[in-house]
Amino acid sequence: xxxxxxxxxxxxxxxxxxxxxxxxxxxxxxxxxxxxxxxxxxxxxxxxxxxxxxxxxxxxxxxxxxxxxxxxxxxxxxxxxxxxxxxxxxxxxxxxxxxxxxxxxxxxxxxxxxxxxxxxxxxxxxxxxxxxxxxxxxxxxxxxxxxxxxxxxxxxxxxxxxxxxxxxxxxxxxxxxxxxxxxxxxxxxxxxxxxxxxxxxxxxxxxxxxxxxxxxxxxxxxxxxxxxxxxxxxxxxxxxxxxxxxxxxxxxxxxxxxxxxxxxxxxxxxxxxxxxxxxxxxxxxxxxxxxxxx
Amino acid sequence: xxxxxxxxxxxxxxxxxxxxxxxxxxxxxxxxxxxxxxxxxxxxxxxxxxxxxxxxxxxxxxxxxxxxxxxxxxxxxxxxxxxxxxxxxxxxxxxxxxxxxxxxxxxxxxxxxxxxxxxxxxxxxxxxxxxxxxxxxxxxxxxxxxxxxxxxxxxxxxxxxxxxxxxxxxxxxxxxxxxxxxxxxxxxxxxxxxxxxxxxxxxxxxxxxxxxxxxxxxxxxxxxxxxxxxxxxxxxxxxxxxxxxxxxxxxxxxxxxxxxxxxxxxxxxxxxxxxxxxxxxxxxxxxxxxxxxxxxxxxxxxxxxxxxx
Numbered sequence: 001x002x003x004x005x006x007x008x009x010x011x012x013x014x015x016x017x018x019x020x021x022x023x024x025x026x027x028x029x030x031x032x033x034x035x036x037x038x039x040x041x042x043x044x045x046x047x048x049x050x051x052x053x054x055x056x057x058x059x060x061x062x063x064x065x066x067x068x069x070x071x072x073x074x075x076x077x078x079x080x081x082x083x084x085x086x087x088x089x090x091x092x093x094x095x096x097x098x099x100x101x102x103x104x105x106x107x108x109x110x111x112x113x114x115x116x117x118x119x120x121x122x123x124x125x126x127x128x129x130x131x132x133x134x135x136x137x138x139x140x141x142x143x144x145x146x147x148x149x150x151x152x153x154x155x156x157x158x159x160x161x162x163x164x165x166x167x168x169x170x171x172x173x174x175x176x177x178x179x180x181x182x183x184x185x186x187x188x189x190x191x192x193x194x195x196x197x198x199x200x201x202x203x204x205x206x207x208x209x210x211x212x213x214x215x216x217x218x219x220x221x222x223x224x225x226x227x228x229x230x231x232x233x234x235x236x237x238x239x240x241x242x243x244x245x246x247x248x249x250x251x252x253x254x255x256x257x258x259x260x261x262x263x264x265x266x267x268x269x270x271x272x273x274x275x276x277x278x279x280x281x282x283x284x285x286x287x288x289x290x291x292x293x294x
Numbered sequence: 295x296x297x298x299x300x301x302x303x304x305x306x307x308x309x310x311x312x313x314x315x316x317x318x319x320x321x322x323x324x325x326x327x328x329x330x331x332x333x334x335x336x337x338x339x340x341x342x343x344x345x346x347x348x349x350x351x352x353x354x355x356x357x358x359x360x361x362x363x364x365x366x367x368x369x370x371x372x373x374x375x376x377x378x379x380x381x382x383x384x385x386x387x388x389x390x391x392x393x394x395x396x397x398x399x400x401x402x403x404x405x406x407x408x409x410x411x412x413x414x415x416x417x418x419x420x421x422x423x424x425x426x427x428x429x430x431x432x433x434x435x436x437x438x439x440x441x442x443x444x445x446x447x448x449x450x451x452x453x454x455x456x457x458x459x460x461x462x463x464x465x466x467x468x469x470x471x472x473x474x475x476x477x478x479x480x481x482x483x484x485x486x487x488x489x490x491x492x493x494x495x496x497x498x499x500x501x502x503x504x505x506x507x508x509x510x511x512x513x514x515x516x517x518x519x520x521x522x523x524x525x526x527x528x529x530x531x532x533x534x535x536x537x538x539x540x541x542x543x544x545x546x547x548x549x550x551x552x553x554x555x556x557x558x559x560x561x562x563x564x565x566x567x568x569x570x571x572x573x574x575x576x577x578x579x580x581x582x583x584x585x586x587x588x589x590x591x592x593x594x595x596x597x598x599x600x601x602x603x
Contacts, residue, residue, distance in 0.1 A: 031402070041430055107323040
C-alpha cells in the first residue's frame with residue numbers, strides 16, 4: 001500500500017529519465033507523508049506544553065499559539081515533590097547505570113575476548129541467558145532480594161537491577177569490540193616491550209571506545225525510560241523517576257487530569273532521549289546491527 | 295584491575311596470538327559481572343520456583359503449601375483470560391508491526407541523503423520510553439481534550455467524539471496503533487540490515503534474466519532476508535509477550551479487566567494483592583511459555599538450509 005512506485009529504469013540510460021524522476025517524486029511524497037505521521041504526536045505534545053490551559057483546551061491541534069507560556073512547567077513544580085526532584089532522580093539513575101555498566105562490562109568483555117580459561121563458554125552462556133529471560137518474569141523474587149539487601153525503595157538498588165539486565169547486551173558488545181583488535185597489533189606492541197598495563201591503556205581501550213559509547217547510550221536510554229521496575233521498587237514520593245511522575249499526573253487528582261502539566265512532563269522526559277539519539281545516532285544503529293548480525 | 299603478574303604461564307598456545315598468556319587472569323576481569331548476574335538473576339530465578347511453593351504474604355509468615363498455587367493457577371479464570379489476551383495481542387501487534395516496518399524498510403533502502411533523514415524520523419519514537427509514549431497517547435486519545443477526536447470531528451468523519459477505550463476491540467486497536475507508531479522504526483532498522491546484506495550483483499543478475507519486481511521480491515529479497523525477518527519476529531514476539539506499560543497506563547486493564555496482560559496480572563498478584571507466592575507461580579508459568587516460544591523460534595533460526603556457512 002505504502003510501497004513507492006518502483007523506479008523502472010531501463011538498463012542503460014544517460015542521466016535521469018522521466019520515469020526516474022517520477023519514481024523519485026513518488027518516493028519522496030510518500031516518505032514525507034509518513035514522516036509527518038511519525039512526527040506529529042511528538043510535535044503536538046511539545047507544542048501544547050507551551051500553551052496556556054484555555055488555549056490548549058480550545059484548540060489542541062494548533063501547533064503555534066499566540067501566547068507562549070511556561071505555566072504548565074510551573075504547575076509541574078507542585079506535582080508531588082516537584083519535577084526537578086524527579087528529573088534529578090532520573091539523571092542520577094541513568095548516569096549511575098551508565099557508569100556501573102561500563103565499569104563492569106568493559107573488563108568482562110576484555111576477559112571473554114582475550115583470555116581462555118575453563119568454564120568460560122558456560123559462564124558466557126549464563127550471562128547471555130539474562131537476555132532470554134527478561135527481568136519482568138522474575139520481578140517478585142527480585143523484589144525480595146532487594147528487600148533482604150536493604151536496597152528496596154533505593155535509587156542505588158534500582159541502578160543495580162538496571163545494570164544487571166543491561167549486562168548481557170553490553171558484554172556481548174564489548175567482547176566483539178575487543179575481538180576486533182587484531183592479534184598482530186598486540187604481538188607487535190608486546191615485542192616492542194609494552195607492559196600489560198600499557199597494552200590495555202594505549203591499544204585496547206582506544207580501539208574499544210566506540211563499542212563503549214554504544215553500551216553507554218543503550219544503558220542511559222533504558223534506565224531513563226524504564227517504568228515497571230521503578231514502579232515496583234520505589235515507594236517513596238521523593239524517589240520517583242520521571243516516568244512514574246508522568247503516570248501520577250496522568251491518573252489525575254479527584255478525577256481531573258491536568259493535561260498541560262502532563263504535556264510539560266512528557267516533553268521533559270522525551271526531549272533528552274531525542275537529543276541524545278540525534279547526537280549519537282551512529283552508535284545507536286551500531287548497537288542494533290550488532291544484535292542483528294549475531 | 296591493574297593487578298597483573300608478569301610471570302608468563304603458557305595458558306594459551308602460540309597459535310593464539312593476541313590472547314593474553316595467563317588465562318586465569320580472565321576470571322578476575324569477569325568476576326564483577328558474575329557477582330551481578332548471580333545475585334540479581336540466577337538467585338532470583340531459582341527463588342521463583344522456590345517461592346511458588348509457598349503462601350507468601352508481604353508481611354507475616356510464609357507457609358509451605360506445596361503445589362496449591364499451581365492448582366489455583368489452573369482454576370484461575372482471570373489468569374487464563376489474560377494469557378489468552380496476551381497471545382492475541384502478541385499475534386496482532388507483531389503482524390501489524392511487520393506489515394508497517396517492511397514497506398518502511400523498502401522505502402528508505404536507498405543511497406540518498408533524504409532516505410537517511412526519513413530513517414531517522416521514523417526511528418525517533420523508538421527512543422522515547424514506553425511510559426512517556428503511553429501517557430502521550432492517553433492524551434491523544436482523550437475524547438475531550440485530545441487531538442484525535444478534534445481532528446476527526448473537524449474533518450467531519452465522526453459526529454461525536456469517539457471513546458475507543460470503552461470497549462474491547464477499539465481499545466485493542468488503538469493500543470496496537472500506538473505500539474506500531476512507537477516501535478515500527480526499530481523493526482525497520484533490523485529489516486534494513488537484512489536488505490542491505492543482499493548482494494547487489496544477485497539482484498542485477500535477476501534483472502538481466504528478466505525477473506519482474508514482484509518475482510525478485512519473492513524469489514530473492516524474501517529468502518535472503520530470512521534471518522533478519524526471523525530476528526525481527528523473535529524480538530517483537532518476546533517484547534509483546536511482556537507488554538505492561540501501555541495496558542497499565544492507557545487502558546488501565548479495562549474495559550472490564552479485558553486488557554490485563556500477563557505481566558500485568560503478575561503485578562496485580564504480587565504488588566497489589568501482595569501474594570508474593572502466587573505472583574511467583576505466575577512468573578514461573580510465564581517463564582515456561584516464554585522459553586517455549588523462544589526455543590521454538592530459535593530452532594527455526596538454526597536450520598537454514600540455503601546457507602552453507
